[in-house]
Amino acid sequence: MTIAEKILARASGRKKVEPGNYVTAKIDMAMMPDAFRLIRPLLKQAGIPESEFKLWDPDRVVIVTDHRVPAFDVVNARAQKLARDLARSLGVKHFYDIFAGVCHQVMVEKGHVLPGQLIVGADSHTTTYGALNVASTGIGASEMAYVLGTGELWFMVPETIKFDIQGHLSPMVTSKDVILHIAGKYSTEVAQYKAIEWTGSAVDEMSIDARLTMGNMSVELGAKFGIFRADEKTIAYLKKRTDKPIEPVDPDPDAVYAHTYTIDASKLEPQIALPHNVGNVKGVSEVGDIPIDQAVIASCCHGRIEDLETAARIVKGKKIPKTVRFFVAPASWEQYKEALDKGIISTLVDAGVMVGNPSCGFCTGYQGVLAEGESCVAATPRNFRGRMGSPDSRIYLASAATVAASALRGKIVDPREVN
Amino acid sequence: MIIRGRARKFGDNIDTDTITSGSLLHLATEELAQHAFEPIAPDFAKSVREGDIIIGGNNFGCGSSREQATAVVKQLGIRYVVAESMARIYMRNCVALGLYPVISKGVSGLFAEGNEIEIDFEKGEVRNPKTGEKAAFEPLSGGSLEIVNAGGILATLKKRMGK
Ligand code: SF4
Numbered sequence: 224m225t226i227a228e229k230i231l232a233r234a235s236g237r238k239k240v241e242p243g244n245y246v247t248a249k250i251d252m253a254m255m256p257d258a259f260r261l262i263r264p265l266l267k268q269a270g271i272p273e274s275e276f277k278l279w280d281p282d283r284v285v286i287v288t289d290h291r292v293p294a295f296d297v298v299n300a301r302a303q304k305l306a307r308d309l310a311r312s313l314g315v316k317h318f319y320d321i322f323a324g325v326c327h328q329v330m331v332e333k334g335h336v337l338p339g340q341l342i343v344g345a346d347s348h349t350t351t352y353g354a355l356n357v358a359s360t361g362i363g364a365s366e367m368a369y370v371l372g373t374g375e376l377w378f379m380v381p382e383t384i385k386f387d388i389q390g391h392l393s394p395m396v397t398s399k400d401v402i403l404h405i406a407g408k409y410s411t412e413v414a415q416y417k418a419i420e421w422t423g424s425a426v427d428e429m430s431i432d433a434r435l436t437m438g439n440m441s442v443e444l445g446a447k448f449g450i451f452r453a454d455e456k457t458i459a460y461l462k463k464r465t466d467k468p469i470e471p472v473d474p475d476p477d478a479v480y481a482h483t484y485t486i487d488a489s490k491l492e493p494q495i496a497l498p499h500n501v502g503n504v505k506g507v508s509e510v511g512d513i514p515i516d517q518a519v520i521a522s523c524c525h526g527r528i529e530d531l532e533t534a535a536r537i538v539k540g541k542k543i544p545k546t547v548r549f550f551v552a553p554a555s556w557e558q559y560k561e562a563l564d565k566g567i568i569s570t571l572v573d574a575g576v577m578v579g580n581p582s583c584g585f586c587t588g589y590q591g592v593l594a595e596g597e598s599c600v601a602a603t604p605r606n607f608r609g610r611m612g613s614p615d616s617r618i619y620l621a622s623a624a625t626v627a628a629s630a631l632r633g634k635i636v637d638p639r640e641v642n
Numbered sequence: 643m644i645i646r647g648r649a650r651k652f653g654d655n656i657d658t659d660t661i662t663s664g665s666l667l668h669l670a671t672e673e674l675a676q677h678a679f680e681p682i683a684p685d686f687a688k689s690v691r692e693g694d695i696i697i698g699g700n701n702f703g704c705g706s707s708r709e710q711a712t713a714v715v716k717q718l719g720i721r722y723v724v725a726e727s728m729a730r731i732y733m734r735n736c737v738a739l740g741l742y743p744v745i746s747k748g749v750s751g752l753f754a755e756g757n758e759i760e761i762d763f764e765k766g767e768v769r770n771p772k773t774g775e776k777a778a779f780e781p782l783s784g785g786s787l788e789i790v791n792a793g794g795i796l797a798t799l800k801k802r803m804g805k
Pocket of ligand 1: 346
């Protein structure tokens, strides 16, 4: 069996599963961000009295308020208040209010994620945790209500495809460029309904931060799961965050893959996804002069220390031109603190970068909103029309390196030209 | 069982922000539904009729996990969402809310906006009765079919809690 099959078999109490099987699986962890407030109206609508609704296991439920924080209008303030009330009345043990960070980063760094687990989250980028050898995926709010009450959910066992990333990435070419390249070359549906296993020498060489970016964006390829094997880096990362036993899951030697895609990382140049689709990808050198008004490094896809460090290295001692607004938001308070301690934040601020609080704000148009006709180069996972503001604005997705270099030049450039 | 309805046609990669804008998510479903598909079909909510059937292209409903993007479709009286392919979470949300997702390669080319559609669940076929053209699909089975038949996953939860 593949990693996904092994995890689903274990979670559904079977010896063996095959692609296409329907299983009812026990959920190891359930995560819900701001949509948590919807649980109350959903129960009401379904005629389920809240007094009879109990969390199946308060230890396995994590709620994070992250999308629009701190509240910037009364509607939001009210929504956050509702979430706090509900967390209290349902007895949520792991409730992270606005002082933690973006939900997915909070999940991994607070030790809620362990190899071999089956995790669901009411957010599409729940695939992020695959970087830590986990089968994790996004579901909607009603399904989450069901999970919160029962600890179970139905799954169809997916086929697994393998992306074998061979060779070595060149300097300034990152895991983001790998996944954008795949979205461009094989489409944003290459993994529709499927599980991905990420393997190969370039993957082995990646940091956990870099793998989290790829786990995160596995959903942009349509994937149900985007799973990595656990290696010594995974174990070192987890040991800092949990005392629980760490039991990696490897695929069986005779595991069956629906397809294996082999990619030579050595040949990759920095990539860019043009508006308004993640699959609309070109090499940075192919796109010509694209002036930008805004640059963003933030979100659950980026905003980790490695990305912040890269940005600081590129802008150190230089000035962002007055024509560009460059926003950086660390993915969590832990990342923020580390960046402060390392002097990264002051390097960024000296260069003229505006550093925001950890939240989804810059990724999804609650902060740094774009006007009609404006362009933004962003280290975030999605560039759908209107995601950061006006439907007539344009979002270009790239790595943190490309974003920082482009911010300095006021137009999209290859980061290798700037250093 | 054979279901008939009127085709409401959409293209490829209709994302969840297009179906329900992130900036409107604080609205109640009834009100939110009035803005469904607004960026690409501003008159959709006004012209939709009970029993209409959505015909999407590839990757229908891609993007966010927001269930509202499915709830608005249900609110407008649509029970069947047909597409060449559908984003995974959107499909799950259809099932969770008691809508029937029909994934059928080649279906999009069979219909123009407003055409009559027939969905034949025994034969696993989507047909255009006027042209006689058809495309095959795999009817739901297992857990997902049970949930759709129950009217959604919360109805299932309620039943379970009642035991
Ligand atoms: S940072 Fe962006 S992609 Fe990540 S959870 Fe928040 S809104 Fe979604």
